[in-house]
Amino acid sequence: MSSTSAPLLPNATIVDRSDLTESIACFRIRSDAAPVAFVPGQYVTVGLGVDERLVQRPYSIASSARRLDDGYELYVRLVPGGALTPHLFRTRPGERVVLRRPKGRFALRPVDDRTHLFVATGCGLAPFMSMLRTLDDDRAPRRVIVVHGVSYADELGYRSELERWAEDPGWALRYVPTVSRPGDPRNAGWTGWTGRAEAVLAALLAEPSFDPARTIAYVCGNPEMTVSADRLLRAAGLDDASVQKELYWPLAR
Numbered sequence: 001m002s003s004t005s006a007p008l009l010p011n012a013t014i015v016d017r018s019d020l021t022e023s024i025a026c027f028r029i030r031s032d033a034a035p036v037a038f039v040p041g042q043y044v045t046v047g048l049g050v051d052e053r054l055v056q057r058p059y060s061i062a063s064s065a066r067r068l069d070d071g072y073e074l075y076v077r078l079v080p081g082g083a084l085t086p087h088l089f090r091t092r093p094g095e096r097v098v099l100r101r102p103k104g105r106f107a108l109r110p111v112d113d114r115t116h117l118f119v120a121t122g123c124g125l126a127p128f129m130s131m132l133r134t135l136d137d138d139r140a141p142r143r144v145i146v147v148h149g150v151s152y153a154d155e156l157g158y159r160s161e162l163e164r165w166a167e168d169p170g171w172a173l174r175y176v177p178t179v180s181r182p183g184d185p186r187n188a189g190w191t192g193w194t195g196r197a198e199a200v201l202a203a204l205l206a207e208p209s210f211d212p213a214r215t216i217a218y219v220c221g222n223p224e225m226t227v228s229a230d231r232l233l234r235a236a237g238l239d240d241a242s243v244q245k246e247l248y249w250p251l252a253r
């Protein structure tokens, strides 16, 4: 995260935007220069001028690494009072932003035949969408379990895309969406998993089919969830190299 008075000029355009709820939206951003390749799981940094300062934040890329010409798709939550997102959510397609090249170590391994356990909260699903879309474009599906924790069912972004893969016999994908506030009227009619992502993860790790020696876990999103999930995965027998984590903001002290 950063804020600087350095006069960095906009070098990219928001070419598309679609809103899932009042506080969650997908932005597609295209660079003026030739698009830079990335490994699924990596992030770009987006900056906007706010009160004559450049405010920049990292965002995981949600789009396929094979579709660079379409621009980078980002899946973003509005953080009320935040330095960047209230301004980002006021933008419309055509507006200019500063975009820094993809980077990050949270990245899909090129070859891995273990079961991939993807655990996300909220917009932490973004890097997993990039991984899955890239594998889909490569026609190289892997065995995947996607746990997506949200407060409300209407925040289950990419739900239909994930459900389609879950039903596709060419994929071995199990989609496990869960809502953490089942009693809220906004979740009326929800009949799926309930509880926090880490509670659902604990239930999955207790299933007889779970084999730590044949599993790699990627965990992304809310820092409390990420740290709890990491503990559960270690206790279930996964080693250091088999748990990849991305924390979207620092853990509260």
Ligand SMILES: Cc1cc2nc3c(=O)[nH]c(=O)nc-3n(C[C@H](O)[C@H](O)[C@H](O)COP(=O)(O)OP(=O)(O)OC[C@H]3O[C@@H](n4cnc5c(N)ncnc54)[C@H](O)[C@@H]3O)c2cc1C
Binding pocket: 001, 043, 057, 058, 059, 060, 061, 074, 075, 076, 077, 078, 079, 081, 082, 083, 084, 085, 086, 104, 122, 123, 124, 126, 246, 247, 248, 249, 250
């Ligand atoms: C590698 C990386 C990738 C990221 N990818 C994404 C992404 O794909 N989508 C996305 O929405 N965010 C993502 N983030 C978070 C993003 O960079 C910003 O932190 C977030 O958008 C808030 O920015 P802001 O300037 O509006 O708020 P800030 O002024 O930076 O934040 C104020 C406070 O809000 C809290 N906060 C930050 N993010 C959230 C959140 N999502 N929910 C609740 N509280 C929050 C933190 O405590 C923070 O200190 C990522 C972060 C990292 C480190």
